[in-house]
Amino acid sequence: GAVVSQHPSWVICKSGTSVKIECRSLDFQATTMFWYRQFPKQSLMLMATSNEGSKATYEQGVEKDKFLINHASLTLSTLTVTSAHPEDSSFYICSARSPGGGSPLHFGNGTRLTVT
Amino acid sequence: AQRVTQPEKLLSVFKGAPVELKCNYSYSGSPELFWYVQYSRQRLQLLLRHISRESIKGFTADLNKGETSFHLKKPFAQEEDSAMYYCALSSQGGSEKLVFGKGTKLTVNP
Numbered sequence: 001g002a003v004v005s006q007h008p009s010w011v012i013c014k015s016g017t018s019v020k021i022e023c024r025s026l027d028f029q030a031t032t033m034f035w036y037r038q039f040p041k042q043s044l045m046l047m048a049t050s051n052e053g054s055k056a057t058y059e060q061g062v063e064k065d066k067f068l069i070n071h072a073s074l075t076l077s078t079l080t081v082t083s084a085h086p087e088d089s090s091f092y093i094c095s096a097r098s099p100g101g102g103s104p105l106h107f108g109n110g111t112r113l114t115v116t
Numbered sequence: 117a118q119r120v121t122q123p124e125k126l127l128s129v130f131k132g133a134p135v136e137l138k139c140n141y142s143y144s145g146s147p148e149l150f151w152y153v154q155y156s157r158q159r160l161q162l163l164l165r166h167i168s169r170e171s172i173k174g175f176t177a178d179l180n181k182g183e184t185s186f187h188l189k190k191p192f193a194q195e196e197d198s199a200m201y202y203c204a205l206s207s208q209g210g211s212e213k214l215v216f217g218k219g220t221k222l223t224v225n226p
Contacts, residue, residue, distance in 0.1 A: 034214075
C-alpha cells in the first residue's frame with residue numbers, strides 16, 4: 001500500500017537554530033502534501049498545504065517565514081522550522097493522497113521536535 | 117467555520133461490550149466525515165469514511181445530518197481495538213483539507 005515516510009522521527013535542537021523535516025511518498029507521486037502540527041493532548045492542526053512546483057498555502061495564523069515549505073519533487077516535501085524557539089516544540093505530521101479518485105490520505109509517522 | 121467535537125477524551129469498556137465514540141460537527145455546507153485510528157506506536161490511518169457506508173473491523177458510522185453527528189460504533193469491542201480515534205471533516209467537492217477532532221482514547225479491557 002501507499003506509504004509516507006517522515007524523517008527524522010525525533011529531533012532536539014537549540015533555540016535559534018533551524019530544523020528541516022522531510023516527508024516522502026515512497027511508492028506514489030503526490031502533487032499535494034499536507035503538514036499538521038499536534039500539541040500534547042490536542043488535535044492535529046493543519047499548518048499548510050504543500051504544492052509541487054509552486055508556493056505552499058498556509059493556514060491562517062501560521063507564519064510562512066517561520067515554517068518554510070519546499071515541495072521540490074513529486075515525492076518530497078520539506079518543512080523547515082527556522083530560528084526555532086521552545087514554543088515550536090511539538091509533533092509535526094505530514095500526509096499525502098495517493099493517486100486515484102477517492103483515495104484516502106496517508107500519514108507519516110510524525111516528527112517530535114524539542115527545542116531547548 | 118468547520119469544527120469537529122469529540123466530547124470524550126477517554127473511553128474504557130470491557131471486551132465484548134458495545135462501544136460508541138461520539139463525534140459532532142459544525143459546518144454550513146455538505147461535509148465529508150471520516151474516522152481515523154492510531155494504534156500504539158503506529159501512524160494515523162483511515163478507518164472509514166461516511167460516503168463508503170462500509171463496515172471496517174466491525175466498526176460502522178452513520179452520518180446524521182439532523183443531529184450533525186457521525187458517531188463510531190462497534191457491537192462487541194475487542195482488546196485490539198484499543199487505540200486513539202480521531203473524527204475528521206472536509207468539505208465535499210474535492211477539498212483535501214481535514215479538520216480533526218481532539219480524539220478519543222479507547223481502552224478495551226480483558
